[in-house]
Amino acid sequence: MRHKKAMFPLLAVICLFGATSCKNRTGISDNVTEIIAPDAPANFFDKPGEYLDWQSASMLNIVRQILLEYPPRVIEPQERQVAMVMLDAVFHDEGAPHRRSVQIFHHQQTSSVLKELENTEASKGMMIWKLYDMGVIIRTKSVTVAFDITRGYSSNSEAFALPDEMMDKLTDQCDLLFISHSHRDHADEVVAQMFLDKSKPVVAPPDVWEGKEIYDRITHLERKAHEVQQIWLENKDLELDVVVYPGHQGTNLLNNVVLVFTPDGYNVCHTGDQSNEDDFSWIDEVAEHHTVDVLVPNCWTPDPLRTATGYAPLFIIPAHENELGHSIDHRESYALNYSRWDVPYFKIIMTWGESFHFNPI
Numbered sequence: 001m002r003h004k005k006a007m008f009p010l011l012a013v014i015c016l017f018g019a020t021s022c023k024n025r026t027g028i029s030d031n032v033t034e035i036i037a038p039d040a041p042a043n044f045f046d047k048p049g050e051y052l053d054w055q056s057a058s059m060l061n062i063v064r065q066i067l068l069e070y071p072p073r074v075i076e077p078q079e080r081q082v083a084m085v086m087l088d089a090v091f092h093d094e095g096a097p098h099r100r101s102v103q104i105f106h107h108q109q110t111s112s113v114l115k116e117l118e119n120t121e122a123s124k125g126m127m128i129w130k131l132y133d134m135g136v137i138i139r140t141k142s143v144t145v146a147f148d149i150t151r152g153y154s155s156n157s158e159a160f161a162l163p164d165e166m167m168d169k170l171t172d173q174c175d176l177l178f179i180s181h182s183h184r185d186h187a188d189e190v191v192a193q194m195f196l197d198k199s200k201p202v203v204a205p206p207d208v209w210e211g212k213e214i215y216d217r218i219t220h221l222e223r224k225a226h227e228v229q230q231i232w233l234e235n236k237d238l239e240l241d242v243v244v245y246p247g248h249q250g251t252n253l254l255n256n257v258v259l260v261f262t263p264d265g266y267n268v269c270h271t272g273d274q275s276n277e278d279d280f281s282w283i284d285e286v287a288e289h290h291t292v293d294v295l296v297p298n299c300w301t302p303d304p305l306r307t308a309t310g311y312a313p314l315f316i317i318p319a320h321e322n323e324l325g326h327s328i329d330h331r332e333s334y335a336l337n338y339s340r341w342d343v344p345y346f347k348i349i350m351t352w353g354e355s356f357h358f359n360p361i
């Protein structure tokens with residue numbers, strides 16, 4: 001019960017509605033280069049592929065302008081919802097990861113995150129950045145935590161994946177990495193190696209990269225519901241409290257559900273690909289033991305209402321939308337969040353490269 005906190009006062013909750021993205025405060029993202037849409041010919045007769053390339057680039061240009069004007073927030077204007085649905089349309093094209101405009105969008109959005117990380121101290125509250133799939137980075141005054149960040153090779157497109165140099169700079173900005181499970185949209189050995197080479201811990205379930213050279217350098221915390229453990233951050237000279245819930249994807253695949261207690265009093269839970277009915281035995285009781293400020297669930301997790309009720313978070317940021325390595329039927333869309341996560345908790349729908357400043361006090 002040690003991390004149980006009083007409920008945020010009403011004023012703090014109201015602040016959520018007005019919270020602004022870091023983009024507006026720094027102006028950094030205003031400099032993002034426009035995605036190049038090829039000059040449109042008089043028509044695209046016999047060139048359906050070229051037309052779709054042009055359409056994708058044109059839509060992403062418009063979307064980005066809308067997202068910059070309407071950053072993530074609890075109560076979304078219709079313009080922002082339209083932009084998210086347009087992103088779904090671009091990303092639910094079978095060939096999306098191979099379209100140049102989608103690749104540029106991914107690289108530029110992630111580059112925007114990097115610039116914000118390099119220029120944001122988070123002296124108050126908590127900054128939350130969303131990256132590809134379930135990649136999330138949170139920063140408080142004391143610590144920067146990365147969850148499931150990868151270069152994006154799960155998209156099956158080398159050109160879509162981020163260059164190692166960019167990921168190296170991103171890992172410079174983070175203090176440790178949590179990996180939920182072994183699938184490559186969550187676990188990237190090259191990224192893990194970057195953390196380890198900088199003496200920053202990488203925490204993963206015991207079956208990730210078993211038998212490989214990197215294995216002995218991975219931290220394997222006990223998977224035990226509700227029990228707070230500590231992990232030492234050499235580079236920060238501080239001990240981070242964390243619970244590693246014994247989750248699963250499907251029947252058997254080990255999936256760490258991690259609840260991080262930042263020293264600054266903000267608690268974040270990242271569920272990875274949690275999808276196991278038996279695990280509701282402990283999910284149902286999380287809120288009885290700990291306070292969760294931010295819950296980052298896989299958007300397609302079974303029974304979102306029961307999941308949300310179990311963690312009882314202050315707000316929810318669904319993730320894992322538009323994994324381009326999946327077939328279209330399981331690519332999952334932002335639009336589906338609005339119905340799936342129609343639960344009595346605040347929600348913030350975000351795409352790659354966006355940030356949210358949670359500043360309740």
Ligand SMILES: [Zn+2]
Binds near residue numbers: 183185186273320
């Ligand atoms: Zn996944």
